[in-house]
Amino acid sequence: MTREQVASMRKSFIEQPWRLWATQIAAVVRLETRRNLFTWRGAWVYFLAFAPAVIIFIHAVASNLRFETISEDTNVLAAIFQFYYLRLGIFFGCLGIFARLIRGEMIERSLHYYFLSPIRREVLLVGKFLAGAVRALLLFEFAVVLSFVLMYLPFGAAGSQYVFDGPGLSQLFSYVTVTALACLGYGAIFLLFSMLMKNPAPAALMLMGWEFISSVLPPLLQKFSIAAYLKHLLPVAVPAQGIFALLTVNTEPIPQWFAVLGALMLTAGVLVVSCWRVRTLEISYTTE
Amino acid sequence: MNDRIEFNDVSKFYGEVLGVNRVTLTLPPGITSLVGPNGSGKTTLMNLMTGLIRPTKGSLSVMGMLPSSAYEFFRAVGYCTQFDYFPRGVSGWDFVCDSLLLHGIGKQQARQLTEEAINRVDLAQAAKRDVAGYSKGMRQKVRLAQAIAHHPTVLVLDEPLNGLDPMARAESLALFQELGKQGMHVVISSHILEEVDRISDRVVLMTGGYVIAEGDIHQVRQEVRDKPMQILVRCGRPEVLASRIFELDHCVEARLHNDGAGVFLRTQDVDQFYILLNKIVTDGIVQIESIMPADDDANAIYQYLIGSDGGQA
Numbered sequence: 116m117t118r119e120q121v122a123s124m125r126k127s128f129i130e131q132p133w134r135l136w137a138t139q140i141a142a143v144v145r146l147e148t149r150r151n152l153f154t155w156r157g158a159w160v161y162f163l164a165f166a167p168a169v170i171i172f173i174h175a176v177a178s179n180l181r182f183e184t185i186s187e188d189t190n191v192l193a194a195i196f197q198f199y200y201l202r203l204g205i206f207f208g209c210l211g212i213f214a215r216l217i218r219g220e221m222i223e224r225s226l227h228y229y230f231l232s233p234i235r236r237e238v239l240l241v242g243k244f245l246a247g248a249v250r251a252l253l254l255f256e257f258a259v260v261l262s263f264v265l266m267y268l269p270f271g272a273a274g275s276q277y278v279f280d281g282p283g284l285s286q287l288f289s290y291v292t293v294t295a296l297a298c299l300g301y302g303a304i305f306l307l308f309s310m311l312m313k314n315p316a317p318a319a320l321m322l323m324g325w326e327f328i329s330s331v332l333p334p335l336l337q338k339f340s341i342a343a344y345l346k347h348l349l350p351v352a353v354p355a356q357g358i359f360a361l362l363t364v365n366t367e368p369i370p371q372w373f374a375v376l377g378a379l380m381l382t383a384g385v386l387v388v389s390c391w392r393v394r395t396l397e398i399s400y401t402t403e
Numbered sequence: 404m405n406d407r408i409e410f411n412d413v414s415k416f417y418g419e420v421l422g423v424n425r426v427t428l429t430l431p432p433g434i435t436s437l438v439g440p441n442g443s444g445k446t447t448l449m450n451l452m453t454g455l456i457r458p459t460k461g462s463l464s465v466m467g468m469l470p471s472s473a474y475e476f477f478r479a480v481g482y483c484t485q486f487d488y489f490p491r492g493v494s495g496w497d498f499v500c501d502s503l504l505l506h507g508i509g510k511q512q513a514r515q516l517t518e519e520a521i522n523r524v525d526l527a528q529a530a531k532r533d534v535a536g537y538s539k540g541m542r543q544k545v546r547l548a549q550a551i552a553h554h555p556t557v558l559v560l561d562e563p564l565n566g567l568d569p570m571a572r573a574e575s576l577a578l579f580q581e582l583g584k585q586g587m588h589v590v591i592s593s594h595i596l597e598e599v600d601r602i603s604d605r606v607v608l609m610t611g612g613y614v615i616a617e618g619d620i621h622q623v624r625q626e627v628r629d630k631p632m633q634i635l636v637r638c639g640r641p642e643v644l645a646s647r648i649f650e651l652d653h654c655v656e657a658r659l660h661n662d663g664a665g666v667f668l669r670t671q672d673v674d675q676f677y678i679l680l681n682k683i684v685t686d687g688i689v690q691i692e693s694i695m696p697a698d699d700d701a702n703a704i705y706q707y708l709i710g711s712d713g714g715q716a
Contacts, residue, residue, distance in 0.1 A: 135474070220490075224486050225490045232506065233474045394471075398450065398456065
């Protein structure tokens with residue numbers, strides 16, 4: 116590529132209407148958030164998000180505030196996060212949130228209002244994705260933080276010391292980061308699935324299988340697994356026993372920054388494919 | 404940039420089902436009516452025009468723009484579709500205002516344009532109510548408001564009179580006429596032929612996915628040469644006129660009007676008919692009060708070309 120071509124591309128990039136696109140994306144996010152953040156239809160997603168926190172709370176009350184050691188509860192929390200949140204809660208929650216963004220509007224026959232607006236479809240898709248991300252992140256980040264607080268709160272001063280003077284805060288930061296990456300990664304994939312097929316559920320189950328077996332895949336294929344990246348960011352290793360061993364991913368260790376970058380790159384790659392797909396998407400409600 | 408809507412050999416197939424086939428059309432500004440029975444391809448043509456679907460073959464442009472240039476295109480185009488569905492839980496006001504916010508304009512301007520559009524379709528009193536509680540006519544109106552709110556230069560209306568009461572119909576037609584006079588493109592599909600006939604500058608007749616005739620209604624009628632044209636002549640002594648006209652080879656029917664003050668004539672050569680009529684008048688055989696085509700409207704053309712009653716399609 117010549118210097119002139121690079122300069123021309125740079126000029127073209129700068130001349131794009133970024134400010135307009137940002138305004139339109141913000142409008143889509145506001146609109147979608149207002150319409151979908153709290154709906155009865157999405158109640159099952161709230162259940163998925165907050166069920167562990169409720170169980171931890173009930174356990175705390177039922178056991179009359181007699182607790183095991185902090186280290187044991189740290190392992191319990193790690194297991195809840197890895198085996199429930201990461202594998203089930205966030206996975207299916209994102210399926211419910213992101214698959215609805217486009218497909219849901221096609222089923223309800225209201226997508227054409229967006230397509231008839233003076234907004235590039237790629238910009239619309241990014242806006243929709245961010246709206247889904249806002250909802251998923253609000254729900255699952257809050258749920259994970261709540262579970263964390265409920266887990267250590269009953270320990271009183273010891274719990275406080277573990278969180279603020281020990282490894283607690285660092286672990287919480289890791290959980291929050293992994294939750295965010297999982298929401299974005301699975302969200303992008305389910306958004307794409309919803310544009311490629313009428314019912315994304317079977318494909319989601321196949322993805323679930325893919326994520327489960329990602330540890331035994333060749334390194335090249337592991338690059339296409341969200342779980343394979345997130346594994347390296349988990350703060351507490353849970354010893355796999357019995358049936359849980361099936362759910363455990365053992366991958367080659369990689370630096371944390373690489374894992375974060377890898378997950379984000381995979382998400383971005385899926386979004387690029389989604390942008391291509393949304394450009395060619397047609398409104399044919401009669402076939403829905 | 405030109406001011407035409409152009410279809411160049413456009414075909415659309417849904418799998419093996421034909422939507423429209425080999426449509427080549429050029430629509431100038433003004434009011435254009437798409438007329439045809441159900442399944443004739445009117446909605447497909449409109450969806451193609453607005454980029455909701457893509458042509459299987461051929462190309463099209465609206466005032467030189469393509470739907471893929473979304474920002475320029477949809478600022479110029481408003482489309483009131485036939486889909487009677489709305490996002491859940493929105494009021495009429497929110498529905499229109501939200502659409503405007505997607506243009507990237509400020510809230511204040513969006514509110515101003517929303518108010519203007521809502522008032523224009525006479526829906527101000529119900530604007531803050533949930534659309535789910537609207538009657539069919541109100542839903543039609545709010546969709547129309549959404550389509551015109553951003554002041555488009557091309558307005559595409561798919562069956563816009565469906566569900567409207569006679570008063571609202573008349574108001575809508577007056578609005579379309581006003582927009583057409585302002586130099587806008589107004590493309591309307593409707594089954595109510597008498598109404599679109601009255602306001603249309605041109606008509607596109609479709610059946611089975613094909614355009615079978617297009618142009619000014621009177622021109623289209625003239626083109627249908629193989630079908631006799633019916634003319635009502637109001638005159639004194641209509642029986643004399645009938646007998647004289649019957650002398651012509653191309654006159655296939657002459658029938659006295661019920662009130663006895665006119666005669667319906669059917670002729671296959673309207674030009675020759677008018678020459679003879681002039682002669683009859685100048686000879687002072689009958690005194691003519693008025694002459695009017697009795698079937699020079701879309702409905703009659705429709706029946707001739709498609710072989711069914713447009714009003715029942």
